[in-house]
Amino acid sequence: MDDQVCPRCKTTKYRNPSLKLLVNVCGHTLCESCVDLLFLKGAGSCPECNVPLRRSNFRVQLFEEPKVEKEIDIRRRILRDFNKKEEDFATEAEYNDYLEEMECIVYNLCNNIDVVNTNKKIEQYKKDNRDLIMKNKSRLGREEYELEMELEREKQLEADRKKELLQIEQELKKRQMKEKEALIDELMSSHADAATIVSDYAKQAEKIREESKVVPVTKNEFSSGVKFGQQAFLPVPKVEEGPLYTYQKPILASEGPQPPKVEDIETKGYINFIRAENAVERAGGYRSVIACQRALQEALQGLFHSK
Numbered sequence: 001m002d003d004q005v006c007p008r009c010k011t012t013k014y015r016n017p018s019l020k021l022l023v024n025v026c027g028h029t030l031c032e033s034c035v036d037l038l039f040l041k042g043a044g045s046c047p048e049c050n051v052p053l054r055r056s057n058f059r060v061q062l063f064e065e066p067k068v069e070k071e072i073d074i075r076r077r078i079l080r081d082f083n084k085k086e087e088d089f090a091t092e093a094e095y096n097d098y099l100e101e102m103e104c105i106v107y108n109l110c111n112n113i114d115v116v117n118t119n120k121k122i123e124q125y126k127k128d129n130r131d132l133i134m135k136n137k138s139r140l141g142r143e144e145y146e147l148e149m150e151l152e153r154e155k156q157l158e159a160d161r162k163k164e165l166l167q168i169e170q171e172l173k174k175r176q177m178k179e180k181e182a183l184i185d186e187l188m189s190s191h192a193d194a195a196t197i198v199s200d201y202a203k204q205a206e207k208i209r210e211e212s213k214v215v216p217v218t219k220n221e222f223s224s225g226v227k228f229g230q231q232a233f234l235p236v237p238k239v240e241e242g243p244l245y246t247y248q249k250p251i252l253a254s255e256g257p258q259p260p261k262v263e264d265i266e267t268k269g270y271i272n273f274i275r276a277e278n279a280v281e282r283a284g285g286y287r288s289v290i291a292c293q294r295a296l297q298e299a300l301q302g303l304f305h306s307k
Contacts, residue, residue: 006031008038008047022058026051027070030058067110074109078102081126083136175208259297265289270296 004013004021011031013019020032028048030038038044039055046053082102089095108118126133183201187194265271270292277288 006034008034020060022060023069024053024058025070025073026053027067027073071106071110074106078106078109078122080137081122081133083133084129085136088132088136172208176205179204179208257300259293259300262289262293265292265296 004019005011006019006021007028008030011019011033021029022032022035023029024046026046026049028046030047035055035058038047039053039058042055044053044055045051082098082105084095084098086092086095089098105118105122108114179201183197186197190197260268260270266289271288274288274292277286
């Protein structure tokens, strides 16, 4: 307890159990009475480091070490502008350099090292990345808003669920009370066997208990899938008939159309502009018709023949 002491009035937690220490951005603590006295006009300076402070920025000290409170304030202020994500960088090394630079800035401000140049670096960063900072702030605000809306929706669903269960329970009690009254009336007015009447009543009561176990599910969305009170795009309807696309392997004709026969080459004028073989070439087995057919086959190979 002696460690929690106001540096100005020297009041300790031991002498004043209701002592409340407050801390500001400079990291030095003061008790609530000293803060009210020194910052009566709303602004003043820290009695230890003379840093200009405002009364509205003081808050209750949560940690025993004031430096931790100071670092939390600095990190919160830095992260408002240094809000880049990993996807904003081309490589992982650039993202790691960015994190290292941010930690250096926090360390300098926490330990009062080169504060002027560090603040200049922060201002230059804010000027160079103004558009990206605003974009990430809007994205963060949108994510927080969506999360808040989702939590609120779940809270509302839970409240509706409890209300519905309470209503079902009340209706069950009313039915049981009516059944008891009906049993008493029947026992008083009926001339039938009392054991039979009680047995029928027990069966009816058991039926009511079985029906109470089936709790209807609260409907919380439209038929399109959009939740009640939620503004969102309509989802794509699901097709249950079957797959939208079935893959069929294509049949490719890679050999091309068939070349003309030898008879067609001789009769249809394919060799009109081809030199005829001489006697020596013919003796060796060469014929111009075969050469023409081979040339046509090589020319047509790989072509697709469409009908």
